[in-house]
Structures are given as C-alpha cells and as structure tokens.
Amino acid sequence: MNDQPLIAAARERFAPWLIEPMLRNRAIYVKVAIAATMINLFALISSLFTMTVYDRVIPNDASSSLVGLTIGLVIVLIFDFVLRLLRVYFVDVAGANIDHDVGDTLFAKLLALRLDKRKGSTGTLTGLMRELETLRDFFASATLSAIIDVPFILITLSVIAALGGILVLPPLLMIPVVVLAGMLTNPALDRLSAKSLGDGLVKQSVLIETIGSLETVKAIGAGPMQRDRWRKALVKHSHSSLGQRLTASIAVTVANSANTIAYCGIIILGVGLLRDHVITTGALLACSILCGRAIAPLAQIATLLSRLSATRIAYRQINTLMETPDEGPAGEGLMPTKIDGRVEMRNVAFRYPGAPENALNGINLSIAPGERVGFLGRVGSGKSTIARLVLGLYEPQEGVVLIDGADVRQYQPHQIRSFIGAAMQDNVLMAGSVRDNICLARDAGDQDEMLRAAEISGTHRFMGQIVNGYDMRLADRGEGLSGGQRQSISIARALVGNPQILLFDEPSSAMDAQTEADLINRLQPEVAGRTVLLITHRTSLLRLVDRVIVLDQGKIVADGPRDAILQRLSGGKAA
Incomplete structure (x- = not known):
C-alpha cells in the first residue's frame, strides 16, 4: 500500500508530526474498527437470548432449545472474548508505534532547536516531553473504540423500538441530556486543563532544577527557598487539577444518572405495556438490557470529552515546540568532508x-x-x-x-x-x-x-x-x-x-x-x-x-x- 499521497496530504494539513504516524498505522486501526464492530453486534445477542428464553423456552418448557441456545451463546462469548483481546492488542501496538515515532520526532526537534528561540526552563521542556503520554493515550487507547461505538447507538435504539415500541423514548430522551452536559462543561474544561498543565510544568521545573543542582542547593543553603517554591507549586497544581477533575466528572456523572433514569423509565413504561399485552416479558427484559448498551457509549464520550480538553492543550504546547525554527539551513545545506579552518x-x-x-x-x-x-x-x-x-x-x-x-x-x-x-x-x-x-x-x-x-x-x-x-x-x-x-x-x-x-x-x-x-x-x-x-x-x-x-x-x-x-x-x- 502506497502511503506517500496520504502522508503528503497530511503535511499540507496540520501537525504532520502526529498525523503521519497515525496514517502509517491506519491498517491496525482498520482491524480495531472491525473488532469493535463485531463486539457491538455480539452485544445485541445477549438481550435477544434473554428474550427468547423468557418468551419461548420457559412457557414451553423447551429444555432442548435452551441447550441449543446456550451452545450458540457460548460460541458467541468465546468469539467476543477473543475479539476484545485482539482489540486491546491492536490498540496497544498502534499506540506503541505512534509513541515511538512521535517521541523520536520530538526528541530530534529538541536537539535541532535554535537556542535563541527556546522558551521555558529545562523543567518546562521536560514536562512537555511527558505530555506525549497524554496524546498517545487519547489517540491510541479507548478513544477509537468509543468513537466506533457511537453509531451503534442508533442500531441499539432501532432494536429497542422494534421490540418495545415506545420503550425507546426513555433512552432517546436521555441522549440530548448527556450530549448537552458534555458541551456545557467543555469550555470550562479547556480553561482548567490549560491552567493545570501550566501549573504542572512549573512544579516540574522546580523539581528538575533542584535535582539537577542538589549539591549546590545544599551548599549554599537554598533548601528552604526551593522547598517554599515546591510547596507553592504543589498547592497551585493540586487546586487546578481538582477543579479540572470535578468539572470533568460532571458530564460522566450525568451520563451515569441518565443511564439509570432511562432504565427505570423503560421498566415503568414496560409494566403498562406488559399489562396491556402489547409486549412480552422477554421483550421488556431485552429492552432494559439494551438500554444500558444505548447509553454506555455516551458515557464513554463524556469521559472522552473530559480527556479531550487536556489533550487539546497538550497538543497546542507540543505543536508550538514543533513549529519553532530549527537551527541550520532550511534545505540540505553544505556537508563538506573536510575544512581548512578559516x-x-x-x-x-x-x-x-x-x-x-x-x-x-x-x-x-x-x-x-x-x-x-x-x-x-x-x-x-x-x-x-x-x-x-x-x-x-x-x-x-x-x-x-x-x-x-x-x-x-x-x-x-x-x-x-x-x-x-x-x-x-x-x-x-x-x-x-x-x-x-x-x-x-x-x-x-x-x-x-x-x-x-x-x-x-x-x-x-x-x-x-x-x-x-x-x-x-x-x-x-x-x-x-x-x-x-x-x-x-x-x-x-x-x-x-x-x-x-x-x-x-x-x-x-x-x-x-x-x-x-x-x-x-x-x-x-x-x-x-x-x-x-x-x-x-x-x-x-x-x-x-x-x-x-x-x-x-x-x-x-x-x-x-x-x-x-x-x-x-x-x-x-x-x-
């Protein structure tokens, strides 16, 4: 497969240092997408199994049918188990590849950095290198799976509608609530993430400075001054991190509450439909199980949004470093095999x-x-x-x-x-x-x-x-x-x-x-x-x-x- 056209297009867009490694690993991402798709389809089977057992097996005392259904379910569960392991493996492989490529590019950039354009202390630059972990975790961990799970919300809702009719309303009404909570908290998360990152870099700077000159700090009696700086940096970083975590937890908590409300709503509506013989007991149980599957991806997206702010700030900081001019010529430059020494x-x-x-x-x-x-x-x-x-x-x-x-x-x-x-x-x-x-x-x-x-x-x-x-x-x-x-x-x-x-x-x-x-x-x-x-x-x-x-x-x-x-x-x- 020829990667050159895609890589060339990435250079014309933004952050080629990040996009190019991701494009080189796109075959692995395709495997992750296929695995995630199959896992989502298999997740529907457990609810259908429950409905069949309650509606067909129990009323008819069909033990042989139960054995057959159980064997089929075991096969599905084995495949589901293997696919989940493969998804984790492929995600980790892609993450390791991206981490290696981006880390190597960033370190090479650090070595080529023009000293007169350098910004920040040694600790600050060290902290920026650490932010690579934030980028890698976002782009190469559960992020892809969470994004792939989102379209299956529609499939899950369609199955609920097919089985229970108006039982689709409770989860359907909760989806905008979860999305709105994520959108409202995102601007505050951006500000708090930027502040938390800045305070973290200051703390890192004090730490690196002290460790790097520990003998001098002891000799000149600078310990109390450095300890005071460390305490202040700790307090500021802990406060900003606390605000960031609390704000991030709002959207996640709303998603979890929405899941509970939707489940209870299905049960309450389902009792009335069951009394009127509109649906069966198996259909009600299947819809209640599927309700969790419909809201769960939104909870993942809410978590994703909380990490998105930190990732966006880390990306901006690292991209600023990557856009700093390199020393030396813009092109190939001169590479003599010897010099006279004038x-x-x-x-x-x-x-x-x-x-x-x-x-x-x-x-x-x-x-x-x-x-x-x-x-x-x-x-x-x-x-x-x-x-x-x-x-x-x-x-x-x-x-x-x-x-x-x-x-x-x-x-x-x-x-x-x-x-x-x-x-x-x-x-x-x-x-x-x-x-x-x-x-x-x-x-x-x-x-x-x-x-x-x-x-x-x-x-x-x-x-x-x-x-x-x-x-x-x-x-x-x-x-x-x-x-x-x-x-x-x-x-x-x-x-x-x-x-x-x-x-x-x-x-x-x-x-x-x-x-x-x-x-x-x-x-x-x-x-x-x-x-x-x-x-x-x-x-x-x-x-x-x-x-x-x-x-x-x-x-x-x-x-x-x-x-x-x-x-x-x-x-x-x-x-």
Missing part, C-alpha cells in the same frame, strides 16, 4: 534573548587556517559568546560568521561541528561511562584514538589507576569527579578525531598550576597546524597561541601578536 566575523552584533544590551557589537576578525588565537577580557566582555557563534549555537542579529568563506548557517550543524573540537566552560558530562563521554559514539572514537586523547588531556593519569577505568559509570553531569577531572575529560572529548578547529573556553580553570603546566606541554605539539580559539583569563595558557585578541564590552579593543599585546597589557595601555 574563521571570520564581519560586523557581528549579538544579543541574548531577553538581555537588555548586546553581548557583541560590530565584531570584525579574521583567523587564518592553522592560526592560534587567544581571547582575553573581563567577565561578560563577549569571549564565550564568540565561541557559541562559531559553533552555530546562536545566530547573530547583525553581520555574518564564516567558516572557510561560507556562512555557518549554510552548514548542516552536526556536520560542521564534527570538524570543531569544543571544550566549553561548563564541562558538563553525561550519564554513562567515561568512554562514552569521550568518544560520543563517533566513528573516529576508537580505542587507540580515545587513549591518545586521554593521554594528552591528562585523563589517563587518573582513569588508568581505576579498576574499571574507562568503563566507570558517571552520574548525571559527572558528579563524583573533581572539577579538574571533568575538564580533562572534556578536553579529551574535544581532541578525539583530530578536528581541524579547536575551541577551548577556560580549559584549565579548575586545575592546579602543575597540572595546567603539564597540560600545556602536552597540548603544544597537538595544536600545531590547527586553528585554535582559546578563551582564558590565565596568561600561562597563552603559550599555546601566537595571537591575542582583547575584548571589552562586546568590542575588540586590541588585536595583535601575543607578546606585543601582553606587553601592552602589562604596561596598562589596554584594559
């Missing part, structure tokens, strides 16, 4: 989202292939911002950043970053082994290359003495290692694969003087012939560079040979 900035100005002032103003610089440049300046002068722009993590508001004469935005981000070895200031390590953190599943990260990079960075000095060595599992963010050890692993990660451009941002800030001196000695032959951008406050590291650029308030205030610039700085001629 870096240029032309009239670059940049301001972080929400910042009152520019981090960079009118930056013009050119770094030749193989040139090693050090960046000096006060805190907040824009040094690290230059590194982020070269990596393409942010886009300048004005000007252009070039690598080998091409705008960084023209390259595929993962491709150009494979040529840049970056050791950033934060030195964040990921959960997993030390080997995983150095090699990052890259093709160039084999055993020998990992050991070479570890020797140069100094990682092997402490990893080689541990029993499980590079297979040692690290906790989140590398907790349990010293700052200097984390820096060593970050430097090794940057060196793996011999990238043409090396970008170091305060690579030795957590190291002692002797460890730093040893690192410099090992790095000097390693950086020869490569383009190096070194950001530091330590002049000792400038042995690795030939040129120094000094920044102040986002502008270049000095640029020249290392020794000449250092002499000017020591003489107080440059700030």
Whole structure:
C-alpha cells in the first residue's frame, strides 16, 4: 500500500508530526474498527437470548432449545472474548508505534532547536516531553473504540423500538441530556486543563532544577527557598487539577444518572405495556438490557470529552515546540568532508534573548587556517559568546560568521561541528561511562584514538589507576569527579578525531598550576597546524597561541601578536 499521497496530504494539513504516524498505522486501526464492530453486534445477542428464553423456552418448557441456545451463546462469548483481546492488542501496538515515532520526532526537534528561540526552563521542556503520554493515550487507547461505538447507538435504539415500541423514548430522551452536559462543561474544561498543565510544568521545573543542582542547593543553603517554591507549586497544581477533575466528572456523572433514569423509565413504561399485552416479558427484559448498551457509549464520550480538553492543550504546547525554527539551513545545506579552518566575523552584533544590551557589537576578525588565537577580557566582555557563534549555537542579529568563506548557517550543524573540537566552560558530562563521554559514539572514537586523547588531556593519569577505568559509570553531569577531572575529560572529548578547529573556553580553570603546566606541554605539539580559539583569563595558557585578541564590552579593543599585546597589557595601555 502506497502511503506517500496520504502522508503528503497530511503535511499540507496540520501537525504532520502526529498525523503521519497515525496514517502509517491506519491498517491496525482498520482491524480495531472491525473488532469493535463485531463486539457491538455480539452485544445485541445477549438481550435477544434473554428474550427468547423468557418468551419461548420457559412457557414451553423447551429444555432442548435452551441447550441449543446456550451452545450458540457460548460460541458467541468465546468469539467476543477473543475479539476484545485482539482489540486491546491492536490498540496497544498502534499506540506503541505512534509513541515511538512521535517521541523520536520530538526528541530530534529538541536537539535541532535554535537556542535563541527556546522558551521555558529545562523543567518546562521536560514536562512537555511527558505530555506525549497524554496524546498517545487519547489517540491510541479507548478513544477509537468509543468513537466506533457511537453509531451503534442508533442500531441499539432501532432494536429497542422494534421490540418495545415506545420503550425507546426513555433512552432517546436521555441522549440530548448527556450530549448537552458534555458541551456545557467543555469550555470550562479547556480553561482548567490549560491552567493545570501550566501549573504542572512549573512544579516540574522546580523539581528538575533542584535535582539537577542538589549539591549546590545544599551548599549554599537554598533548601528552604526551593522547598517554599515546591510547596507553592504543589498547592497551585493540586487546586487546578481538582477543579479540572470535578468539572470533568460532571458530564460522566450525568451520563451515569441518565443511564439509570432511562432504565427505570423503560421498566415503568414496560409494566403498562406488559399489562396491556402489547409486549412480552422477554421483550421488556431485552429492552432494559439494551438500554444500558444505548447509553454506555455516551458515557464513554463524556469521559472522552473530559480527556479531550487536556489533550487539546497538550497538543497546542507540543505543536508550538514543533513549529519553532530549527537551527541550520532550511534545505540540505553544505556537508563538506573536510575544512581548512578559516574563521571570520564581519560586523557581528549579538544579543541574548531577553538581555537588555548586546553581548557583541560590530565584531570584525579574521583567523587564518592553522592560526592560534587567544581571547582575553573581563567577565561578560563577549569571549564565550564568540565561541557559541562559531559553533552555530546562536545566530547573530547583525553581520555574518564564516567558516572557510561560507556562512555557518549554510552548514548542516552536526556536520560542521564534527570538524570543531569544543571544550566549553561548563564541562558538563553525561550519564554513562567515561568512554562514552569521550568518544560520543563517533566513528573516529576508537580505542587507540580515545587513549591518545586521554593521554594528552591528562585523563589517563587518573582513569588508568581505576579498576574499571574507562568503563566507570558517571552520574548525571559527572558528579563524583573533581572539577579538574571533568575538564580533562572534556578536553579529551574535544581532541578525539583530530578536528581541524579547536575551541577551548577556560580549559584549565579548575586545575592546579602543575597540572595546567603539564597540560600545556602536552597540548603544544597537538595544536600545531590547527586553528585554535582559546578563551582564558590565565596568561600561562597563552603559550599555546601566537595571537591575542582583547575584548571589552562586546568590542575588540586590541588585536595583535601575543607578546606585543601582553606587553601592552602589562604596561596598562589596554584594559
């Protein structure tokens, strides 16, 4: 079966990230629909069995007929049991497929997200990922079965009318009541669902922030402040969730009450019809059984409406994230197999989202292939911002950043970053082994290359003495290692694969003087012939560079040979 025309049509409509996986699983949904149809038809048989027993078997003492009817009913029940299991299985398979596809698409979107367009904290984004469960449960659980059951309300009512005539009136009159209750509560549910989701994301944000920086929270005594924030978030979320649940229960409760009223109405009317010999006892019992079958789908729809509001809000939140622009080019972009390492900035100005002032103003610089440049300046002068722009993590508001004469935005981000070895200031390590953190599943990260990079960075000095060595599992963010050890692993990660451009941002800030001196000695032959951008406050590291650029308030205030610039700085001629 060719899926391309349907998938293309989905792209032209809305939310292709959700519609396309559903279209790919439409064959499974067809099986679910067939199973649900058969289950609904089988449900009519139990009422007809009851009517036949009361009207034919009991008056005529037809035991043999009862045996035959019972055998037939058992066969139907077996088929009904198997079909119900198959329906659950198919629904779960479709749900798992959709969950996998949508989850993978959303995670890929998260990785490709432009940082300047990112909205919300880490906890908020984590909460949005959790909302995938809401979408999956709605589109791939009992929702489809509930929708399929709705048309059978008409069939059930028709059978009641055929058997009991005016006995169809009680369930028929209750249907508008249930539908109206759902329609009236839906607007309030939308508001409460949005509030509940927002409060839940705030609670998630506080939790993730506290867990991610638990050591710092303890060290600086921020526990009471975080606990107060947590309590407030808990109270707000519990109140909004309570309102949402209470409102959602109104339509469900009305549906259940309507079912009881319709059943009682059939019994009351049926007694009069039975006295006048208009219907039989079996017909009355059959109609009372079918009454529940007529109202039950409406109760499911009422429950569905209560979940619809939460699903709609979750969809809007996730779709907003999916519509956020990706980093990199809109098309295929440039994917070079190698680069020379020329870096240029032309009239670059940049301001972080929400910042009152520019981090960079009118930056013009050119770094030749193989040139090693050090960046000096006060805190907040824009040094690290230059590194982020070269990596393409942010886009300048004005000007252009070039690598080998091409705008960084023209390259595929993962491709150009494979040529840049970056050791950033934060030195964040990921959960997993030390080997995983150095090699990052890259093709160039084999055993020998990992050991070479570890020797140069100094990682092997402490990893080689541990029993499980590079297979040692690290906790989140590398907790349990010293700052200097984390820096060593970050430097090794940057060196793996011999990238043409090396970008170091305060690579030795957590190291002692002797460890730093040893690192410099090992790095000097390693950086020869490569383009190096070194950001530091330590002049000792400038042995690795030939040129120094000094920044102040986002502008270049000095640029020249290392020794000449250092002499000017020591003489107080440059700030």
